[in-house]
Amino acid sequence: MDVLRSAGRGLMAVNKYLKGVLGEDSYDKYLEHHQATACATAPMTVKEFWRDKTDRQDANPEGRCC
Template identity: 60%
Template sequence: MSAIVEGLRGVARYLGGVMGADAYQKYLEHYAAAGHRSPPLTEREFWRDRTDRQDSNPQGRCC
């Protein structure tokens, strides 16, 4: 039974990555690795900025 649950969690992580749900976490990891001195954007600020950039510079997307 636990193998099924782990498999479903793996699928959920994969789909979350494809859909961009982990983008903020990746941003924080990159921000820390880059050594920025100022505080990172809040999650709300990050998503607003990302949405604004996508709207102002549309590129080919599947949806």
């Protein structure tokens, strides 16, 4: 059982790392920041967030592969 728990924790750590590298955790970080700064407005929905993020990247291209 300890081996399975250890393997599970390892897989969860790898999953969290990959989400960070790929940027999949961006919305979660946005929500944490929104809550920490006590913004008066409601947070963007997931769809609004990703649309805004891609629009900003298209308007201000930086060192990306595509």
